[in-house]
Amino acid sequence: xxxxLKKWAGLGLGTAALxxxxxxxxSEEGEAHHDHDHGAAEHTHAGEMxxxxxxxxxxxxxxxxxxxxxxGEGEGGEGEGGEGGEGEGGEAGYAPETLEIPxxxxxMSGHVEAGLALYRAGEASMAAPHLLHPVSETHEAEREGxxxxxxxxSVFEAVSQALEDGxxxxxxxxxxxxxxxxxxxMAAQAGGDPVATISFLMDTIVEEYTVAITDGAISDPGExxxxxxxxxxxxxxxxxxxxxxxxxxxxxxALIALWSEGPVPVDDPAPVGQVTAQTSRxxxxxxx
Numbered sequence: 001x002x003x004x005l006k007k008w009a010g011l012g013l014g015t016a017a018l019x020x021x022x023x024x025x026x027s028e029e030g031e032a033h034h035d036h037d038h039g040a041a042e043h044t045h046a047g048e049m050x051x052x053x054x055x056x057x058x059x060x061x062x063x064x065x066x067x068x069x070x071x072g073e074g075e076g077g078e079g080e081g082g083e084g085g086e087g088e089g090g091e092a093g094y095a096p097e098t099l100e101i102p103x104x105x106x107x108m109s110g111h112v113e114a115g116l117a118l119y120r121a122g123e124a125s126m127a128a129p130h131l132l133h134p135v136s137e138t139h140e141a142e143r144e145g146x147x148x149x150x151x152x153x154s155v156f157e158a159v160s161q162a163l164e165d166g167x168x169x170x171x172x173x174x175x176x177x178x179x180x181x182x183x184x185x186m187a188a189q190a191g192g193d194p195v196a197t198i199s200f201l202m203d204t205i206v207e208e209y210t211v212a213i214t215d216g217a218i219s220d221p222g223e224x225x226x227x228x229x230x231x232x233x234x235x236x237x238x239x240x241x242x243x244x245x246x247x248x249x250x251x252x253x254a255l256i257a258l259w260s261e262g263p264v265p266v267d268d269p270a271p272v273g274q275v276t277a278q279t280s281r282x283x284x285x286x287x288x
């Protein structure tokens with residue numbers, strides 16, 4: 001499989017409006033990108049989050065982790081060419097310190113969910129940068145205020161250490177489950193409006209997925225994977241909101257299904273317009 005990697009450093013990435021999503025269903029891929037380009041001028045990068053524009057495409061697992069706990073993330077994210085510093089590109093649209101605690105937790109959780117899924121799929125080198133978010137100094141702003149919710153850094157440090165040690169996911173399933181449990185515990189304590197959090201996640205998915213796809217191919221695997229992780233978090237928030245909300249959960253399940261191999265990159269990803277349309281359906285299914 002060939003993944004076309006492109007550098008997105010310096011681009012202002014707009015949040016695609018949910019209202020255009022249903023109209024975008026079935027549209028040509030180029031039209032979806034055209035819509036996003038118009039929105040880009042309205043929203044600029046805030047802060048230096050440069051993780052997801054990095055190269056997740058491969059490399060030895062041992063290269064994924066460095067002695068300081070930082071991973072050399074290039075291609076418009078942290079330290080192009082492995083320099084380690086944050087680049088100009090960065091996370092699509094958000095600085096974590098500007099987010100309220102429930103959204104900040106959902107944001108960090110999306111990265112972790114992507115990393116856990118990749119680890120379980122046997123893609124340790126791809127998983128590693130996502131799983132940095134709860135433990136590295138680079139992403140410290142995402143964790144601001146989470147200690148009061150019961151954040152347990154040691155749980156995530158154990159997972160990162162297992163990655164560095166080259167352990168397969170099946171050998172550390174209890175640690176992976178513990179990471180998921182801590183995320184759930186914090187979500188239960190975070191408060192806020194779950195509807196607003198799910199809406200935030202849908203908006204973020206559109207941004208990240210639009211960055212991820214170029215000319216019908218995955219140009220940024222990291223953003224593709226993060227968008228998947230945010231969809232998983234949205235499902236968990238929906239169940240916590242109302243376990244009987246079958247319509248909402250079904251729409252989120254339909255969204256998740258658009259990643260045919262989960263967060264593992266594929267040659268024929270769903271078109272941007274299709275993902276945008278499905279996020280709109282999720283938004284319409286939210287309680288008013």
